[in-house]
Structure formats: C-alpha cells, structure tokens
Amino acid sequence: MRVAGSLLGAQTTRFEQVDPLLPPAAPPPDGQVLTAALPGGDRVAGVVTHSTFEPGTATTLWSALQLWEMHPLVGATGGAGMDVLLREWARLQARTTAGPDSACLLTWPSRDTVAAQPLLAHGFTPLTSLAVRHFRAGTPMRRAPQAGVTVRLATPSDLETVLALELAELAYSALVGAAVLRPDAERVKRATVVRHFEQGDPMWLAERDGVAVGLAHCRLMDVVADSLIATRLRPGRWGYVNCVSVADDARGSGVGSELMAVAHHELHSRGATGTFLYFNPPNPLASVFWARQGYRPLWTSWELRPASALR
Incomplete structure (x- = not known):
C-alpha cells in the first residue's frame, strides 16, 4: 500500500x-x-x-x-x-x-x-x-516518612493481603473505566499475583499500626526498539506502576503519596529513568492523584x- x-x-x-x-x-x-x-x-x-x-x-x-x-x-x-x-x-x-x-x-x-x-x-x-513521569537528574530524595505509616516490600507470605487490595482496585476501576469484574476474577488475579512474585516484581505494602492499608505493585521494563511497547514509549529502562490500591477507609490520608514516594525512589535506584502507568480519565480519584504525582497523559485509548x- x-x-x-x-x-x-x-x-x-x-x-x-x-x-x-x-x-x-x-x-x-x-x-x-x-x-x-x-x-x-x-x-x-x-x-x-x-x-x-x-x-x-x-x-x-x-x-x-x-x-x-x-x-x-x-x-x-x-x-x-x-x-x-x-x-x-x-x-x-x-x-x-x-x-x-x-x-x-x-x-x-x-x-x-x-x-x-x-x-x-x-x-x-x-x-x-497511558501516563508518564520522568525523573530529574540524580536519585530523587525520599521525603520524611509519614507518621504512623511504614512501607515495606511484600513477600509471598503476603499473597492474601496483596490479592485483596488488587481485587478492591479492580472493583473500583470497573465502575469508572475499562476494567471488567468477572466471576472468576479472584482465581485469575491470584494466579497473576503468584506469577509476579515468582518473577521478583517489587510490590510495596503500606501499613498503619501493623495493618496493610495500601499497595503499589510495580515492575522494571527495558523498552527496546522493535518491541511492542516501543510503539508507545521511547527506548530505555522504565518502571511500570501496574497497580496502586489504597483501602477505602485510608483514602485521602496520604497513604498513596507515601507509597509512591518509596516506589519512585526505589525504581529510580534500580535504573529506571522514568515510570509509566495506565489510569482511567473518568476515575475522579486517579485523574487528580496521578497529576499530583507528576504524571501526564501520553496516549489515550x-x-x-x-x-x-x-x-
């Protein structure tokens, strides 16, 4: 043609x-x-x-x-x-x-x-x-931790906690975006989370008084020429923010910002020069939150x- x-x-x-x-x-x-x-x-x-x-x-x-x-x-x-x-x-x-x-x-x-x-x-x-955020020169400094909130890497023993937070995010996204809450969602999500643990993908849990109140599930990706993702992103090492979920009763308290301060610092420390994620423009929470975190849309589906x- x-x-x-x-x-x-x-x-x-x-x-x-x-x-x-x-x-x-x-x-x-x-x-x-x-x-x-x-x-x-x-x-x-x-x-x-x-x-x-x-x-x-x-x-x-x-x-x-x-x-x-x-x-x-x-x-x-x-x-x-x-x-x-x-x-x-x-x-x-x-x-x-x-x-x-x-x-x-x-x-x-x-x-x-x-x-x-x-x-x-x-x-x-x-x-x-698809929204992107680029790191400025040098490793971003972590701010002082929020009082009462600790962030740590999840381990396979946290499977049920991670799964519950991911399913909560899926249910909310199904109300305001392209996600579909299907009858077999728990089984499918469980298998996916297990696979990501096996791959060593970093997942950070935010805890308050020993109770998990938030999750940031991420991944490092090397975008190379001629790969499928290279049709959307320029080549380089990227951090992919796959899923961020904050418990309903903890929203608006800074948990999400604390999680992302840790995730951005750690992903950059591991070689990422930028991060990307997918969010739903009709989502009244995500559309505001991610802009405040320094993300801006690159592609719209x-x-x-x-x-x-x-x-």
Missing part, C-alpha cells in the same frame, strides 16, 4: 510536533486494510485487527471478550482524516457480527486533541490513558462497547 509509507512519515512528523515524548509512528500490524478519501482528494488509511480472548485469562479483566482495534494512518490530515476513516470503519463494523461482550478500540496521542471531536461524534469514550454501537 504505497499511500501507507507517505502517511507513516507524515504521521511521525505530526507526532513530533504534538508531543516530544512520543516515539515515531509505528507501522500498523496485519489486519483488515481500510482506505478513505477526504473531499480535497487526500487519502488516509488504517488497519483493523480482531482479537478474541478466552474466558479465564488475565486480559479479560480489562477488555471485552471480542475486540476490534483500529490502527490509523491519517498523516497530517488531523480531525478531518480521522473522521472519514471512522466512517469507513463504521461501515465495515456494520457488516460484522459482534456480541454484547465486545468493543471497538483506538489509541491516539493524548495531546493531539483534534482527534477528540470525531471520536466523540462516533460514540467513543476516553476510558484509559478511546473505547466503545459493544462494538455494534459504532456509528
């Missing part, structure tokens, strides 16, 4: 103008190719992929069972190009059989706000943001459920 090469170059230039932290625009994966033309003759393209996730897998806790994802190549055409491409996708989706547990998904740079209006007009909601609702 000759048009794809020129669109990819123009899209990379657009990304550089919109946000200097974005990696170059990535070639789309294999899938259903769509093309569309603007009134002036400019052409845009995209690839739609279809995935089906088996019940009982970890992915089903944050995704519909059937997922159609668009990978746009709109070059420098902005919102107009996004609109005509979404119209073409809607025509394709109308010929597709999608059940109630299905979704359409499109991820786009958060600061390229010209895409927001057409996405909203076609029924999409900004459910998830726009979602529509069920997939048959695409217009």
